[in-house]
Amino acid sequence: MKLSKDIHAFQERLGHDFADPELLIRALTHPSVSSPNRQDNQRLEFLGDRVLGLVMATALLDHDRQATEGQLAPRFNALVRKEACADVAREIDIGAVLKLGRSEMLSGGRRKQALLGDAMEAVIAAVYKDAGFEAAQAVILRLWGKRVGTVDEDARDPKTSLQEYVQARRQPPPAYVLVARSGPDHEPVFTIAARLQDGTEEQATAGSKRLAEQAAAKALLTKLEQKS
Template identity: 45%
Template structure:
């Protein structure tokens, strides 16, 4: 069955003629039938192209900020949650190719898979149309998400670490206490502990997400105290 990619290409801002590469960028390993036909290799390249373009964009947008502040902004723009939002904006779930089991389990809307495929699509654009077209796509969807504030975004883990350092306490300790769910949609449980404080736990689709949620919960408890 022929797939009409016209709406997808309109969202990307570019038409891709290499349908074989495009199909690979959209294919989850569950649908590759044991062969190396999934998006992983393209995702590897797309991650590097994304990082380069976002870093360059931030250098231009915030010419006076130090490396640490730029790194926090970059991390906020390329994290899984942000890329999953972009995936929804370009209607990516409509084109993802999955195996039967993953399809039935709802993997089509899994943020981890969607963010990976966004990176694979960036690589497909780069390989066929070059860096400038990949940059245009990245700017189109990420430039509007720049934090145009006096201070760069600060994630919960960084804020909790600074809280501990200001009080000359050991840094927060994060421990994975559980991992559940299938391989394509795991759920991680992370516990964060501080001396003299009751440990708190949180769950997330990745360890990083769970750690951020745990740090947020701990900060909320500390603020309430």
């Protein structure tokens, strides 16, 4: 199968030359452009999520042999969640080679976090099916790079940390209030306030409500800890 220059360049960024290029093409094919004769990447995404999980769990155990399960679990979640996959996908510019339907292209699909994260997992599965676990592991560890060693010592969701902080002081849980929404439908921007019952709050802005809530919670927790 003859590959385009863009796909060849992507293989170089990925660090794996496919013996079966069809696997890579399938991994880059979004459901919006699939057909009876062209499989999309959803099944590969399912597999890639599991391969990534095994590699990251093993890497974390090897990196810190004294860590407890309670310490490892949040670190693991931080490394395999969709945002982390999307960050890696942007670094190797998966968006440039994704095969998308017209509607997805017009709505900014090449920049969508969920779509990029899904494609990254599918590509991991494609490497695994093409050359086995060790090849997939090598690609993952190279692309995730220093993330394993620099993942926050306590990588818990900031919302969980904030809730535990206020509960320990017998205060009601914080509320998350949508302050503003801007931007086009395909690329919205949300401003969220994390607010305590006494009116103390911090605001944050991000491309999704969840990320904005997390950032606001982190900012509010930092403020509270500095006061205590």
